[in-house]
Amino acid sequence: MKPRIALIAHDKKKDDMITLAAQYLNFLQGCELMATGTTGGRLANELGLTIERKQSGPFGGDLQIGSQLVEGNIDCVIFLRDPMTPQPHEPDINALVRACDVHNVACATNLASAHLVLSQLQREAQDAA
Numbered sequence: 689m690k691p692r693i694a695l696i697a698h699d700k701k702k703d704d705m706i707t708l709a710a711q712y713l714n715f716l717q718g719c720e721l722m723a724t725g726t727t728g729g730r731l732a733n734e735l736g737l738t739i740e741r742k743q744s745g746p747f748g749g750d751l752q753i754g755s756q757l758v759e760g761n762i763d764c765v766i767f768l769r770d771p772m773t774p775q776p777h778e779p780d781i782n783a784l785v786r787a788c789d790v791h792n793v794a795c796a797t798n799l800a801s802a803h804l805v806l807s808q809l810q811r812e813a814q815d816a817a
């Protein structure tokens with residue numbers, strides 16, 4: 689089964705997300721991807737990735753992804769958060785991260801952990817091939 693990965697980045701982390709996804713492009717092309725609206729738009733436009741786009745984060749996108757996670761439809765979340773900028777939808781962000789903890793779903797919230805998670809998933813996919 690293809691890994692099902694959610695990709696989310698706050699505005700000041702979106703360039704990092706594009707760079708990160710470009711580094712794992714071949715692997716991500718073989719995954720089922722879901723993203724919040726603006727993040728997904730950039731990944732699709734700039735890298736040509738096929739992504740199921742939800743609402744933008746401040747309009748409920750994190751909650752939509754959280755809901756999919758609770759339903760068992762997401763294996764891993766890459767959520768590049770901006771810890772220096774207050775977000776209007778902070779409760780939604782906390783709810784998504786909490787849902788990851790409740791359901792024991794890997795959640796990488798910074799670049800270092802994102803690399804660890806994606807490189808491991810990529811290795812597993814290569815071993816399975």
Ligand SMILES: O=C(CO)COP(=O)(O)O
Binds near residue numbers: 697726
């Ligand atoms: O705000 C976000 C996550 O909390 C991200 O939403 P966008 O990808 O729509 O910018």
